[in-house]
Amino acid sequence: MAKYLVCGKYIGDGVKGLLNEGGTSRRSEIEKLVASLGGKVECVYYAFGEYDIYGIMDMPDSTVMVAFSLRAAASGLVTVKSVALLTPEEIDEAAKRTGEYRAPGVNWLP
Structure with a gap:
């Protein structure tokens, strides 16, 4: 399974x-x-600032x-942003993979 931060x-x-139903109702x-899509919720938190719920x-x-995201946003009552989360081990694995790339305007490869 892949892990995501949802804002x-x-x-x-x-x-x-939200005011009428409360936070626990929305979490449910x-x-x-999520369960109907084959996933699992690890945690839900409310906050104030750029996003209301994480x-x-x-x-x-x-x-x-x-x-x-589509199902939630289709209501027109919430916007959703999702961020794929990676473990340190996944980053280690990614760092081991190499590929050829030349940055724009650079004539050398590190």
């Missing part, structure tokens, strides 16, 4: 819905949607993560 911002009547709905989710793949 959401309630807009318009979405804020009113998120957990239901979650860490394990999803089968990026297509499933997009399905989650």
Whole structure:
């Protein structure tokens, strides 16, 4: 499974819905949607600032993560941003892989 940080911002009547239903109710709905897509919610937190809600989710793949985002955003009451999370071991593995690349305007390769 792939791990994602999900950031959401309630807009318009979405804020009113949160006030009426409460945070635990919205968390339950998120957990239901994620489970219906074959994923698992690790945690959900509310915050103030750029985003209203944050979650860490394990999803089968990026297509499933997009399905989650589309379903939530289709309501028109929340915007969703997702960020793929990588473990230090995955970064180690990526660092071992090499490829040929020349930066624009650079005539040498490190």
